[in-house]
Amino acid sequence: MEIACFIEAADRHCQQQGVKLTALRRQVLELVLGYPGVVKAYQVLADLQKQRGIAAPPTVYRALDFLVAAGLLHKVDALNGYIVCHHVGCNHEGLILVCGDCGRVEELDATPVLDVLRQQAGGAGFAISQQNLMLTGRCKECAV
């Protein structure tokens, strides 16, 4: 099963970082993995409530914040949602495409374009940090 495999990798990743992938965090990660694309915090919260009876917003937000900080998830600001990072081990920067309709996500390599952006930003006196580029649009299936 692919989820189990990812969780295992995530666990190793966290151990390397010296942080703990606790039961709760793992559970939240599994829930996010269960979706094909973008998930919202309150969706995860609802799922969590189904599984363990009760849960409050801070429970979910803390877990999600942790997972983002650990590099296991990305936050999609434009949609107030979260997606799984599919390049946990490799530390290249991602170009994340999100379909605003169905929430499907695609990750490409953003390295070349970020080189250009770094140069452009540098000209304006800005030093761009390591990060992902997130773009929203329509995927092939949702195209009008």
Added chain:
Amino acid sequence: MEIACFIEAADRHCQQQGVKLTALRRQVLELVLGYPGVVKAYQVLADLQKQRGIAAPPTVYRALDFLVAAGLLHKVDALNGYIVCHHVGCNHEGLILVCGDCGRVEELDATPVLDVLRQQAGGAGFAISQQNLMLTGRCKECAV
């Protein structure tokens, strides 16, 4: 006064587009212009309430949405805020640089790089919508 000048340009811009920069919209634009960087909708709402006694959220959101659609403002998703577009008339998408230290904002033209990104995304079956690129980093003054 720089604000008055910008408003005038904005007015011309709207006339060219065949849309109306009404008194309310102008007032909201002026309020946003009064801030050096990112402004939040509810800050604008509070200012508006000071100036005209009462105002409800939809009043502000509608004006902000209009101003974004007209290209006079950009929405900064990651901060739930808005900034003035300093390239009115160039009809471009913004490359918005935010200093993680001091919060200073710089806007460049993202059109060329988005052309590249559109092509790359198109190869993956994604049609990228009109949007801004937001990147975080360090500005010259905050550089270590």
Added chain:
DNA sequence: TTCTCAAATGTTACTTTATAACAAGCAACT
């Protein structure tokens, strides 16, 4: 002028998203 229509704004109520603040639990070490 007066009517009419569409766009803009007002108003009420609500939904969604997110966080503060403090209490309780738990595991790891002394």
Added chain:
DNA sequence: AGTTGCTTGTTATAAAGTAACATTTGAGAA
């Protein structure tokens, strides 16, 4: 056991955004 620090639970509330319908206004037609 005691203490320490991180994690989670709990309550309450703040912040952000929208739906739905009423009212106003202004430009063009009758």
